[in-house]
Amino acid sequence: MLNTTEIDERIEKCEKILKENPQSQVFAALADALRKKGELDHAFRVSRQGLRLHPDYAPGRLVMAKISFDRRMYDWAEQELKEAIDLDGRTRSTDLLEIEILIQSGFYSKAKVILDKLRSSDPTNEFYRSLEERIAAGKAEKKAKLAETEEFYRAKSREKKADAFDSLVDSGWIGEPITYDVALKLISNFPNIEGAFFTSLDGMVDQTQVPDGFDVDAYSASLTEICRFITPAVGAIGLENCIEVLVETENRKFIVILLGDRILVASCRSDVNLGSLKLKLAKITESLRKE
Numbered sequence: 001m002l003n004t005t006e007i008d009e010r011i012e013k014c015e016k017i018l019k020e021n022p023q024s025q026v027f028a029a030l031a032d033a034l035r036k037k038g039e040l041d042h043a044f045r046v047s048r049q050g051l052r053l054h055p056d057y058a059p060g061r062l063v064m065a066k067i068s069f070d071r072r073m074y075d076w077a078e079q080e081l082k083e084a085i086d087l088d089g090r091t092r093s094t095d096l097l098e099i100e101i102l103i104q105s106g107f108y109s110k111a112k113v114i115l116d117k118l119r120s121s122d123p124t125n126e127f128y129r130s131l132e133e134r135i136a137a138g139k140a141e142k143k144a145k146l147a148e149t150e151e152f153y154r155a156k157s158r159e160k161k162a163d164a165f166d167s168l169v170d171s172g173w174i175g176e177p178i179t180y181d182v183a184l185k186l187i188s189n190f191p192n193i194e195g196a197f198f199t200s201l202d203g204m205v206d207q208t209q210v211p212d213g214f215d216v217d218a219y220s221a222s223l224t225e226i227c228r229f230i231t232p233a234v235g236a237i238g239l240e241n242c243i244e245v246l247v248e249t250e251n252r253k254f255i256v257i258l259l260g261d262r263i264l265v266a267s268c269r270s271d272v273n274l275g276s277l278k279l280k281l282a283k284i285t286e287s288l289r290k291e
Helices: 004-020 029-039 042-055 058-070 074-088 091-103 107-121 127-168 180-188 216-236 274-289
Strands: 193-200 205-209 244-248 251-261 262-269
Touching: 004 029, 029 042, 029 058, 042 058, 058 074, 058 091, 074 091, 074 193, 091 107, 091 127, 091 251, 107 127, 107 262, 180 205, 180 262, 205 216, 216 244, 216 251, 216 262, 251 274, 262 274
Parallel strands: none
Antiparallel strands: 193 205, 193 262, 244 251, 251 262
16 A cells, blocks of 8 residues: 555656656646545546546546546546446456445445355455445345335324224214125224124125235134124123124234124224224224124
8 A cells, every 4th residue: 555655756757857847648647646646636636637638548537427426426426437338348456446436326236246256256355245235234234224214104004094093983973874885994094903894793805905825714714703603602691792803813813703694703903993993883883883
């Protein structure tokens, strides 16, 4: 690695050559030395002036790509690097710079593809290994941020659905008789509800509002059987007829409500607010009974 004295000597030498011959391609070496010294703005001006005179000089394009990268102008760096590769082909230097640009731009998979090609010819290279670690760490961080963002928007969506549900339930309109289809749509919009469906007393599914992959027939058969068992048992011990059953499993909860010759089933996530849900279901089922 060049020390400060060697860099200063190179800058002085290049400036002398360029002063004597402004058309010289030594501008690239001068700009690179200024870059290594940390004088990025000066390096950028020298490189830009030189490329105006020599737009097809690949080493000049590569130096400009490095300067732009150091200035955190990653889009510009990528474009200059592309120009250099188009003019003079790929080299280890261009591949390494492209990897750095892709890492900084968040394109970790693309960076990994290029790095794998380099590592195939030099698998014990420690610098390549450090790049691979950076790519893996970047991927993990990006995935975590994406999950956090998705959860934020899911939470917002749940809040909006809850507000919409509350507006409908609390309005005078819900007090009027509603159809079974409307009831299912209202219930399925409640936060942490998976879906809802109606089934007959013999377990035959009628109307549904459930996601793909939801085994509604299996749940219907099991839950109606539970209701057939519980209802006479409750009557036998002198209590009022059972019209609502809560069934809890490890991953979900089911609220089962008897409505004459039909059964309403609401499938909920385990963290559903049961108190709030039951109050709203009471209003919906009251409206259904008026139909």
